[in-house]
Amino acid sequence: MNIVIAGLGEVGRHLAGSLVSQGHALSLIESSETLAHDLGQRVDARVICGDASSIMTLAEAEVADAELFLALSGDSDANMLAASLAKALGVKRTISRVHPRVQQEEWLFDYRKHFGIDYLFSTQRLAAVELAKHVRNPEGLVVEEIARGRIEMQQVSVPAELSLLGKPLRELQWPPRVRIGSIQRGDRLFVPTATDTIEAGDLITLFGEPLVLAELASRLRIGGEAEGQANVVIFGGGDYGFSLAQMLEGGRQRVRVFERDPKLCRRLSETLKHTVVIEGDATSVSQLKEEQVGGADFFIAATEDDEDNVMTCLQAKNLGTRYCLTLVHRADYADVISRDSQQLRIHAAVSPREAALRDLQRYISRERSNTVLTLSGGAEVVEATIPLSGKVTGRKVSEVRWPEGIVLVAQLHGSAALVPGADDVLAAGDTIYALVSANARRAFARLLQD
Amino acid sequence: MNYRLLSKLIGLQLWLLGLTQLVCLAFAWWDAKGHPASGAVDALSISVGIAAGIGTLLLILGRGSGAEILRKEAIAVVGLSWLICSAFGALPYLLCPPRLGPVEAWFESMSGFTTTGATAIADLNQWPRAILLWRALTQWLGGLGILVLFVALLSSLGVGSKALFQHESTARTGAGSVQERIQDLALRLWQIYFGLSIICILGLILLGMSPFESACHAMAAVSTGGFSPRNESIAAYHSLPIELWISLFMLLGGGSFLLYAWLIEGRWERWRMEEETKVYLAIVAIAAAVIAVDLWIVEGHHTVGSAAREAFFQVASILTTTGFTTADFDRWPTLSRLLLLLVMAVGGCAGSTAGGIKVSRLIFFFRTIGQEIVHAYRPNRVFVLRLNGQVVDEPVKLQTLLLVALAGLTVVLGTLCVALFEPELGMDSCLSATIASLFNVGPGLGAVGPTQNFGHLGAGTLAILSLLMLLGRLEFFAVLVLAAPALWRKY
Numbered sequence: 001m002n003i004v005i006a007g008l009g010e011v012g013r014h015l016a017g018s019l020v021s022q023g024h025a026l027s028l029i030e031s032s033e034t035l036a037h038d039l040g041q042r043v044d045a046r047v048i049c050g051d052a053s054s055i056m057t058l059a060e061a062e063v064a065d066a067e068l069f070l071a072l073s074g075d076s077d078a079n080m081l082a083a084s085l086a087k088a089l090g091v092k093r094t095i096s097r098v099h100p101r102v103q104q105e106e107w108l109f110d111y112r113k114h115f116g117i118d119y120l121f122s123t124q125r126l127a128a129v130e131l132a133k134h135v136r137n138p139e140g141l142v143v144e145e146i147a148r149g150r151i152e153m154q155q156v157s158v159p160a161e162l163s164l165l166g167k168p169l170r171e172l173q174w175p176p177r178v179r180i181g182s183i184q185r186g187d188r189l190f191v192p193t194a195t196d197t198i199e200a201g202d203l204i205t206l207f208g209e210p211l212v213l214a215e216l217a218s219r220l221r222i223g224g225e226a227e228g229q230a231n232v233v234i235f236g237g238g239d240y241g242f243s244l245a246q247m248l249e250g251g252r253q254r255v256r257v258f259e260r261d262p263k264l265c266r267r268l269s270e271t272l273k274h275t276v277v278i279e280g281d282a283t284s285v286s287q288l289k290e291e292q293v294g295g296a297d298f299f300i301a302a303t304e305d306d307e308d309n310v311m312t313c314l315q316a317k318n319l320g321t322r323y324c325l326t327l328v329h330r331a332d333y334a335d336v337i338s339r340d341s342q343q344l345r346i347h348a349a350v351s352p353r354e355a356a357l358r359d360l361q362r363y364i365s366r367e368r369s370n371t372v373l374t375l376s377g378g379a380e381v382v383e384a385t386i387p388l389s390g391k392v393t394g395r396k397v398s399e400v401r402w403p404e405g406i407v408l409v410a411q412l413h414g415s416a417a418l419v420p421g422a423d424d425v426l427a428a429g430d431t432i433y434a435l436v437s438a439n440a441r442r443a444f445a446r447l448l449q450d
Numbered sequence: 451m452n453y454r455l456l457s458k459l460i461g462l463q464l465w466l467l468g469l470t471q472l473v474c475l476a477f478a479w480w481d482a483k484g485h486p487a488s489g490a491v492d493a494l495s496i497s498v499g500i501a502a503g504i505g506t507l508l509l510i511l512g513r514g515s516g517a518e519i520l521r522k523e524a525i526a527v528v529g530l531s532w533l534i535c536s537a538f539g540a541l542p543y544l545l546c547p548p549r550l551g552p553v554e555a556w557f558e559s560m561s562g563f564t565t566t567g568a569t570a571i572a573d574l575n576q577w578p579r580a581i582l583l584w585r586a587l588t589q590w591l592g593g594l595g596i597l598v599l600f601v602a603l604l605s606s607l608g609v610g611s612k613a614l615f616q617h618e619s620t621a622r623t624g625a626g627s628v629q630e631r632i633q634d635l636a637l638r639l640w641q642i643y644f645g646l647s648i649i650c651i652l653g654l655i656l657l658g659m660s661p662f663e664s665a666c667h668a669m670a671a672v673s674t675g676g677f678s679p680r681n682e683s684i685a686a687y688h689s690l691p692i693e694l695w696i697s698l699f700m701l702l703g704g705g706s707f708l709l710y711a712w713l714i715e716g717r718w719e720r721w722r723m724e725e726e727t728k729v730y731l732a733i734v735a736i737a738a739a740v741i742a743v744d745l746w747i748v749e750g751h752h753t754v755g756s757a758a759r760e761a762f763f764q765v766a767s768i769l770t771t772t773g774f775t776t777a778d779f780d781r782w783p784t785l786s787r788l789l790l791l792l793v794m795a796v797g798g799c800a801g802s803t804a805g806g807i808k809v810s811r812l813i814f815f816f817r818t819i820g821q822e823i824v825h826a827y828r829p830n831r832v833f834v835l836r837l838n839g840q841v842v843d844e845p846v847k848l849q850t851l852l853l854v855a856l857a858g859l860t861v862v863l864g865t866l867c868v869a870l871f872e873p874e875l876g877m878d879s880c881l882s883a884t885i886a887s888l889f890n891v892g893p894g895l896g897a898v899g900p901t902q903n904f905g906h907l908g909a910g911t912l913a914i915l916s917l918l919m920l921l922g923r924l925e926f927f928a929v930l931v932l933a934a935p936a937l938w939r940k941y
Contacts, residue, residue, distance in 0.1 A: 262832075
């Protein structure tokens with residue numbers, strides 16, 4: 001595949017490296033001369049030094065013949081411009097890295113359609129999604145986000161004393177748009193039907209919107225009562241901290257944000273209505289003590305500075321915070337920290353670069369149907385695109401005869417993601433996610449043939 | 451200071467006053483046919499003549515002034531024109547028998563323009579109806595503001611029109627308030643005001659009030675003024691429908707006209723975000739309920755119904771700073787009287803015709819107190835102040851606190867002055883006269899209570915109270931700047 005990458009920062013370089021090793025033909029556009037020279041030495045690809053939002057440069061990189069164009073520089077506006085131009089010049093698919101603000105506003109305005117960009121992502125937001133996942137289910141068996149973080153999967157083991165034990169599924173009063181994907185009973189994993197029951201000791205896999213799901217999962221875990229609010233402290237109110245606070249606030253988390261810059265503090269407190277903003281420096285122990293960070297359930301270091309992040313995490317752990325999470329920006333540090341996280345007592349280290357790489361890899365290698373994640377017991381969550389014409393296109397979910405062993409768990413229509421109900425229509429071009437047991441895989445593929 | 455411009459704008463206002471008096475004059479002509487000849491025609495003719503003459507003189511003096519008005523001129527015009535208009539508005543009372551003294555006449559006129567509704571007239575029956583119409587018209591003009599009317603009608607005022615508008619109307623100055631052209635906004639507010647007045651008049655006529663009294667009461671209700679052509683005020687009618695209809699329009703007058711503009715445009719989402727109006731209605735409900743219970747239990751002779759009826763009307767009238775009465779609330783239990791005194795200070799919403807501190811300022815005030823309490827033990831916590839879902843800037847917060855403090859200080863000093871000039875008055879009379887004047891309510895307690903009037907007070911007291919009314923109506927700053935020497939000099 002011919003791929004053009006514009007903007008070779010941390011994310012771009014590592015993606016380039018792994019794409020080359022997968023055998024793709026790469027052209028790289030980088031505006032910094034030294035960086036471009038350095039790349040030419042280290043990556044087996046054509047390197048063009050120039051401005052990716054200039055038609056000349058794009059033509060030189062022969063984007064018209066490329067199948068994929070990625071704009072990955074740190075400048076959101078330049079990325080969108082470059083990707084939009086590249087699309088106009090004839091690239092099949094374009095991807096642009098954007099500021100988290102753009103993604104937050106996507107529900108108001110269809111940026112992707114307007115600019116002709118197929119996929120928008122922001123590293124800050126991806127990192128925040130990753131961190132939020134840990135916060136929502138710290139001891140969780142498995143939490144995975146699908147449909148770009150808007151649908152989550154959680155596994156919950158059912159305790160012995162629960163009122164709904166033994167009732168058939170269709171009689172349970174679940175919140176809307178939540179689905180049980182699979183039940184693992186002993187060694188047997190099966191995709192349940194409406195008449196199946198939940199038994200004590202089952203490991204059930206739930207799909208739904210993160211907030212709804214977190215609530216339900218906690219109710220299931222402790223037998224009907226909702227858990228108290230988790231107390232979250234975020235250090236750093238920049239793009240990472242802001243995105244994270246926005247995802248967490250209003251849910252079952254009480255969020256506090258430490259930020260040093262007074263102006264940023266004001267902006268944060270204007271936008272985040274349920275978050276307590278504290279103008280202060282979490283690197284100072286006395287301030288941590290004064291804010292009683294030791295009593296918090298989570299401390300998340302989300303500044304741009306790795307050293308500060310790790311050190312404040314250690315500080316918070318010492319004061320008694322239950323879970324400490326940190327962002328790690330530099331690749332060199334990321335390995336050390338995640339390897340030694342047991343000794344450091346850091347619950348999780350999230351690298352924005354890694355998060356972005358994983359996300360891009362997933363998008364690039366996408367085929368008509370492709371496994372998103374595999375569960376123990378052989379079932380898979382499979383992502384598929386509804387074909388332009390086929391057995392299911394344009395039909396309601398309830399009208400399709402779904403083969404046994406398949407549960408539809410998520411649907412992406414435009415930028416809206418939901419757990420589809422019986423009356424939702426499967427439109428051409430939508431992305432659907434289904435939990436498919438091992439022996440239903442072929443049936444699923446047949447269902448989605450053109 | 452651009453004196454020519456000042457002269458021109460004030461000249462224009464005198465012309466407007468002259469025109470309004472001309473309406474009264476026409477009414478006096480028509481009215482005199484059925485009644486024994488009154489002095490109203492003569493008095494109004496002279497008054498119109500003086501206003502038109504001096505107005506023309508000022509217009510000639512102001513010839514050739516640039517049309518554009520700057521902030522400095524704007525704020526000077528606001529304070530000055532209110533002083534001058536109130537002086538010319540006093541002419542009919544001064545000239546028409548049974549005449550008022552000069553200070554009483556000025557007091558009556560100021561009480562009208564500032565929509566206070568305190569009167570120095572002991573017996574209204576002795577006055578010709580044309581003068582009573584003028585009395586109601588001054589309230590109607592002053593309710594939304596003459597200068598706001600100018601801003602609406604004159605497109606040549608330029609940047610200063612914003613300052614004119616802000617200093618005369620009480621529209622909220624917080625974030626997101628005034629995004630459109632100030633002229634359009636002023637025009638829309640006047641349209642709403644006019645529309646409300648017409649509906650109120652028609653309703654009163656349908657409920658059986660005479661057209662003349664309907665017009666007077668409607669203009670006094672929507673402008674939250676409170677002048678009534680009857681000595682007994684609304685109590686004269688003993689009619690529940692009339693009381694309810696008038697309460698409705700007093701409450702509308704005390705609500706935010708900006709909100710009405712949004713709702714008329716169909717922007718219903720504003721209602722969801724609106725906090726001020728909800729708090730305002732809650733205050734009405736709670737105060738009325740407490741007073742009703744107090745009247746019913748403590749003052750034995752009320753039935754539940756009559757207690758609720760009197761309490762609701764009186765709270766609506768006093769909170770919106772109108773001042774109509776259906777009951778002698780001076781004879782109510784102490785709790786109820788104090789509660790009424792308290793709601794006098796609250797007033798209506800920002801952007802209404804009501805006086806008082808305004809509900810939104812009090813919301814700010816209490817929120818800031820709450821935040822400062824938290825700051826005492828958690829100094830690093832960052833707060834923003836919100837009202838109606840909008841973030842309020844720091845300077846506005848400071849201004850609000852200052853204004854609340856200034857209002858408190860003025861009440862104390864004003865009470866002292868009144869006590870100095872009126873040694874016979876009791877404490878509650880002095881205090882309530884000050885509060886009722888400063889917050890443009892009208893009737894107070896004791897010697898200035900609902901069945902009394904201000905006529906028996908000395909000239910000095912009346913002058914002080916008139917000044918307090920003006921301070922309250924223009925929310926201090928536009929009056930106080932007149933005393934700043936630097937305003938009149940070149941910088």
